[in-house]
Amino acid sequence: MSNRLIIVGAGGHGKVITDIALKNGYTNINFIDDNVKGSCMDFPVIGSSDRIFDLNDGKTDFVIAVGNDKTRKMIAEKYDVNWVTLIHPSAQISTNVSIGIGTVVMATAVINADTKIGKHCIINTGAVIEHDNVIGDYVHISPKVALGGTTRIGELTHIGIGAAVINNINISKNCVVGAGAVVVDNLEHSATYVGVPARKVL
Ligand SMILES: CC(C)(COP(=O)(O)OP(=O)(O)OC[C@H]1O[C@@H](n2cnc3c(N)ncnc32)[C@H](O)[C@@H]1OP(=O)(O)O)[C@@H](O)C(=O)NCCC(=O)NCCS
Known part of the structure; x- marks a missing residue:
């Protein structure tokens, strides 16, 4: 497991997933969100979804925190990253x-x-x-x-x-x-x- 996790979606669902990530040992957490800026659960939102490919350095884990099922599918199929x-x-x-x-x-x-x-x-x-x-x-x-x-x-x-x-x-x-x-x-x-x-x- 990498220590770095990028959570795609900084809404309420992202908050709940942050807690699970912390309990699974991730300490280096960033968010990607097309609408939310600033931070979520004290972790920085570092940009919108167009940054996902750049951030895919082979050492970073990713998870989608989007409740809409079709949007989740669209994101998962568009980005070939290390989903966990x-x-x-x-x-x-x-x-x-x-x-x-x-x-x-x-x-x-x-x-x-x-x-x-x-x-x-x-x-x-x-x-x-x-x-x-x-x-x-x-x-x-x-x-x-x-x-x-x-x-x-x-x-x-x-x-x-x-x-x-x-x-x-x-x-x-x-x-x-x-x-x-x-x-x-x-x-x-x-x-x-x-x-x-x-x-x-x-
Ligand atoms: C079923 C649901 C998706 C319908 O939402 P909608 O498409 O916006 O539809 P409407 O609110 O216009 O409701 C349509 C009709 O179904 C009824 N209805 C809606 N949800 C209902 C429910 N859960 N139980 C019983 N009747 C319901 C409405 O009263 C309405 O009846 P009417 O036509 O006689 O007035 C929504 O009400 C629902 O239950 N969503 C679940 C949300 C959820 O669990 N979220 C969890 C997030 S973690």
Whole structure:
């Protein structure tokens, strides 16, 4: 592991990732952001995204702190740098779990046995992902979401804060599941679903 980390995105998500980075031993932290100037969490914002290639010296690690899944994908595919996976030390990761490059796992999240998580996902604070799940690339699992066993979630889908998904459910790519929803049937279309039980609204 390098000691230098560049966090792409100096918003609220960047603050949470800074704390995880510090707990993983990074001390030399800089931010890149197209809008925020100055500093974030007392670490300097050193420029906008057009500097990423210049800063890629082969010794620096990078992570994306952008909540929008499509933007995260765009950044990850545009810049071929040393993206790293960051896991908060309080997260519980079970045996035989695989976690893709660039994914961030936040405090107290639980990921149970034989689950596969794609690249550049966000597994947010206190989320519980049960056994044998398959989570696609660029998925965001929000705080306090509970996913039952053997759930499959397609790429770029966002599961909203506090939602629950019962076991053996398939959720399509490019879906949004609203905060507090309870998913009891497969979600086959790329759409927005809310409520208990979750129904398509948009
Ligand atoms: C589902 C969601 C994306 C919809 O947002 P939107 O596209 O702006 O849609 P709107 O707010 O216009 O809502 C559309 C309809 O769904 C309803 N609705 C929206 N979110 C809902 C939810 N979570 N539960 C139940 N109903 C909801 C609205 O009341 C509205 O109903 P109406 O047409 O009868 O008035 C959003 O409300 C949501 O839940 N986002 C999750 C955010 C989150 O978890 N962030 C975590 C960050 S870490």
